[in-house]
Amino acid sequence: MFITSYGVVCSNGFSLEEILISLKKGGTNPTLKDDQFSIPQNYLNTSLRDKINCLPNTILKRVDSTYLPGIYTAEKCLNGIDLKSVAVIHVNGTIARDFYEPTLENKKLSSFNMVQGDTGFLSNLVSKTFNLDGISISLGAACSSFLSGIQVAKGLLDNYDGVIIVSSDMYTFPFLLEAFKRIKVMSPTGEAKPFSPIRNGFVLGEAGVSILFTKEQIVKDSPEILSVSSFSDNFHFTDPDPEGKGHDKVIKENLIESVGLYCSHGTGTSKGDLVELNSVDKLLDYDIPMVALKSYFGHTMASCGGLELLTSIALLEEGISLPVKNNYDTLTSRLNQKAIPKCKDVLLKTSFGFGGRCNAISVKVKRRN
Numbered sequence: 001m002f003i004t005s006y007g008v009v010c011s012n013g014f015s016l017e018e019i020l021i022s023l024k025k026g027g028t029n030p031t032l033k034d035d036q037f038s039i040p041q042n043y044l045n046t047s048l049r050d051k052i053n054c055l056p057n058t059i060l061k062r063v064d065s066t067y068l069p070g071i072y073t074a075e076k077c078l079n080g081i082d083l084k085s086v087a088v089i090h091v092n093g094t095i096a097r098d099f100y101e102p103t104l105e106n107k108k109l110s111s112f113n114m115v116q117g118d119t120g121f122l123s124n125l126v127s128k129t130f131n132l133d134g135i136s137i138s139l140g141a142a143c144s145s146f147l148s149g150i151q152v153a154k155g156l157l158d159n160y161d162g163v164i165i166v167s168s169d170m171y172t173f174p175f176l177l178e179a180f181k182r183i184k185v186m187s188p189t190g191e192a193k194p195f196s197p198i199r200n201g202f203v204l205g206e207a208g209v210s211i212l213f214t215k216e217q218i219v220k221d222s223p224e225i226l227s228v229s230s231f232s233d234n235f236h237f238t239d240p241d242p243e244g245k246g247h248d249k250v251i252k253e254n255l256i257e258s259v260g261l262y263c264s265h266g267t268g269t270s271k272g273d274l275v276e277l278n279s280v281d282k283l284l285d286y287d288i289p290m291v292a293l294k295s296y297f298g299h300t301m302a303s304c305g306g307l308e309l310l311t312s313i314a315l316l317e318e319g320i321s322l323p324v325k326n327n328y329d330t331l332t333s334r335l336n337q338k339a340i341p342k343c344k345d346v347l348l349k350t351s352f353g354f355g356g357r358c359n360a361i362s363v364k365v366k367r368r369n
Contacts, residue, residue, distance in 0.1 A: 001154055001225040003363075004162065004214045006310055007076025009069050010207035010297055015076075020314055027296040027325055048075055051129055067122050069208020069303075070168030074126045077210035083161040086212070087134030089152060090123035091145035091167050093301030093353070126166050134160045142353030143265070144230070146305025147361050150213070151228045157215040164212045167303040169205075177204070183238055185269055192299075194266030194292040195273050195330045202267040205298025209306035221366035223313050226346065229253045233356035240275045246358035247279035251350065254360040259288055260344025261321055262334070263312035265352045266292040267299055272352065277331060284348075289321040290334035296325050305351045309361070316340065316347050319369040342367055 008015065012022040022028060048071065070090070078086075123136035135156070141148040146167060153163035180186045187193075187201035217224070233246035240247070262284060266273055280290065293308045300307055315321060323337040324330060345367050351359045 001157060002214055002217045002219070003211055003223045003225070003313075004219050005077050005079075005081055005212045006306075007073030007210045008208070008307060008310055009072055010300065010303075010307060011205065012296065016310055016314055019311060023296050023311070023322060048072075048129075066170045067125065067168050069170060069206070070122050070126065070166045070210065071129065073168075073208045073210035074130065074164065074166050077164060077212050078130050081162070081212060083214070085134050085160045086132045086162040086164055087153075087156045087160045088123040088127045088132060088136040089149045089156075089163060089165045090121075090126070090136070090138045091149040091165055091302045091305075092122075092138060092140050093143050093145050093167075093169060093303070122166060122168055126164070132164075134163070140302075141230075141357050141359075142355055143267075143299070143301055143304060144351035144353035144357040144359040145302040146209070146309070147228065147349070147351045147359035148230055148357070150225065150305075150361060151230055151359075153213050154225070154228060157213065162212050162214045164210055165306065166208075166210045167306055168208045169301045169303045170208075180204070185238070185267075187268060192268055192295050192325070193328055194264070194268045194294050194324065195277060195332060195335060196268070196324075196328050197331060199268040199270065199273060201269055202294065202299040205294070205300045207297065207300040207303035207307050209303045209310070211306055211310070223366070224364040226256060226362045226364050227254045228359070228361040230357065230359045233358060235356050238354050239271055240352060241356065242271070242275060244275045244279040246356060247276055247350070247352065248283065250358045250360035251279055251283050251348070254348060254362040255283060256346045256348075256362050258344050258346045259284070259348045259362070260340040261312060261316045261347050262288055262290045263308050263347060263349040264290055264292050265304075265350050266294055268294065273331075276350070276352065280334070281332070286334070288334070289336070289338050289340060290332065291315065291322050292324050292330075292335055293322070296322075305349070305359070309347075309349050309363070312347055312349060313363060313365055316345070316365045317368050319367060342369070
């Protein structure tokens with residue numbers, strides 16, 4: 001299974017190249033406030049807007065800014081790709097994505113943590129906009145949605161030439177912000193400091209990510225998915241198992257000898273970061289560097305797995321890691337920037353989410369340096 005193409009947008013840039021340049025210069029600050037966008041809204045080109053406008057009015061009524069990053073990145077991802085059948089998976093990190101109307105009246109909840117065939121609005125929108133003939137589904141698995149989607153995609157590739165996973169995380173309503181504030185997982189000071197001794201919660205970020213997967217390698221030197229797995233520890237709806245049983249399990253299942261970089265989930269919460277770091281120190285050789293990209297991006301919910309996966313793949317290709325933003329003090333020296341030996345060509349990435357969701361993936365990368 002290979003990553004054939006991708007599209008990505010966030011407050012740090014409108015392409016992976018722009019994002020990497022931004023991060024190396026220190027990145028932008030993830031400081032999302034109530035009802036403010038961190039991504040400018042003028043990036044959809046005219047031809048794509050016209051294509052969306054040609055869709056039935058019943059669909060067009062629900063196209064608001066929430067979905068624009070997903071549409072934008074899907075176009076980038078599918079440009080120049082000629083496959084006979086492509087399935088679409090929309091991954092959403094909160095129940096407030098596909099299952100709420102754009103206005104604040106008459107909201108209707110749907111079930112959390114479930115796959116729903118042909119009911120996800122964004123997956124259908126992508127399918128219709130780009131004339132894709134595969135199944136379209138929506139998958140919600142909290143912050144581990146993107147890696148969960150990759151696991152689903154792996155199975156779908158037995159029946160389709162390609163699978164595109166799309167995320168679109170824009171916060172256009174106050175409900176989600178208020179919910180996170182009430183359970184005290186957001187930083188009251190607005191500082192994103194994963195693995196800091198004085199961390200006090202996460203900062204929300206916004207992003208859109210689309211990745212096209214194929215069973216065979218059709219683009220030279222494209223990254224190969226070696227393994228992907230998931231587990232639910234069933235400990236608590238919001239807190240991880242303090243013993244890290246789920247964390248240990250998925251890391252072990254995807255730990256390969258030539259791992260050169262570990263991309264953490266690292267949200268900046270008091271419990272989550274400590275459990276993850278305990279598992280990492282227990283299972284990974286100490287010379288394996290680690291990145292905590294939410295210090296740059298904030299927590300982009302469903303998009304975080306895809307955004308951080310693509311970014312860390314690019315870092316490993318260059319043979320470098322990134323220190324945390326602004327070089328604040330951390331609980332581990334793994335987060336210090338260092339060169340990665342060229343013999344190390346595998347990335348290990350984890351995602352952990354509400355409901356005890358634990359995911360990990362290993363990816364073989366073509367090193368350039």
